[in-house]
Amino acid sequence: MSASIIILYYSRSGATQTLADAIADGVLKAGGEPLMRTVTGAGDPASQRDLEISQDELKQCDGLILGSPVRFGHMASALQQFWEQTSVTWLKGELEGKPAAVFTSGSSMHSGQESTLLSMGVPLLHHGMLLCGIPYTEPAIQQTQSGASPYGASHVEHGHGKHLTEHEYQAAVALGQRVTVAAFALKTARTQGKL
Numbered sequence: 790m791s792a793s794i795i796i797l798y799y800s801r802s803g804a805t806q807t808l809a810d811a812i813a814d815g816v817l818k819a820g821g822e823p824l825m826r827t828v829t830g831a832g833d834p835a836s837q838r839d840l841e842i843s844q845d846e847l848k849q850c851d852g853l854i855l856g857s858p859v860r861f862g863h864m865a866s867a868l869q870q871f872w873e874q875t876s877v878t879w880l881k882g883e884l885e886g887k888p889a890a891v892f893t894s895g896s897s898m899h900s901g902q903e904s905t906l907l908s909m910g911v912p913l914l915h916h917g918m919l920l921c922g923i924p925y926t927e928p929a930i931q932q933t934q935s936g937a938s939p940y941g942a943s944h945v946e947h948g949h950g951k952h953l954t955e956h957e958y959q960a961a962v963a964l965g966q967r968v969t970v971a972a973f974a975l976k977t978a979r980t981q982g983k984l
């Protein structure tokens with residue numbers, strides 16, 4: 790059995806993309822297949838490295854991890870626009886019972902990372918996804934002095950630029966692993982009609 794995990798992110802200058810790559814390491818470590826996808830922002834150029842997500846890919850995934858830079862305490866509008874185009878998937882319940890998680894990158898501490906992570910989870914809950922965080926048994930969550938929180942993976946640029954600290958990297962890998970392990974278990978449950 791395989792588990793395809795979409796890592797859907799928007800990144801203008803690469804910091805969120807670096808976090809997406811660390812999460813992909815975690816997906817691979819747990820035996821999943823990371824599918825790196827992005828969205829393009831209206832009037833706000835996005836990273837061109839990965840392909841734009843299609844609605845078909847969205848409904849076929851076994852899990853989804855959503856990433857955005859902090860934009861005044863919220864996700865980037867390009868991602869919000871994307872979710873507003875997913876009504877058909879929502880009405881058919883195509884993401885229901887699949888695991889999800891969120892990640893973000895911001896320029897400084899205490900300036901909107903937690904509100905961004907929590908609000909990014911809202912459309913995923915509306916889609917019936919099962920939201921995963923990072924537990925306190927993950928040492929990076931207790932030891933970090935920059936990003937990484939129980940609400941999701943994160944990175945603080947101040948003093949580090951795009952480079953993740955070791956704790957930010959470890960937390961991002963742990964989140965990728967956690968969603969992938971959940972994806973395998975939930976896929977089995979869906980196949981057996983239990984979800």
Ligand SMILES: Cc1cc2nc3c(=O)[nH]c(=O)nc-3n(C[C@H](O)[C@H](O)[C@H](O)COP(=O)(O)O)c2cc1C
Binds near residue numbers: 859896
């Ligand atoms: C319009 C705008 C609003 C932003 N708002 C915040 C903010 O509220 N808090 C914060 O820490 N950083 C904020 N930033 C900075 C970005 O979140 C930060 O530089 C991020 O790491 C960029 O990610 P990227 O390299 O993936 O594009 C803002 C940037 C822009 C352009």
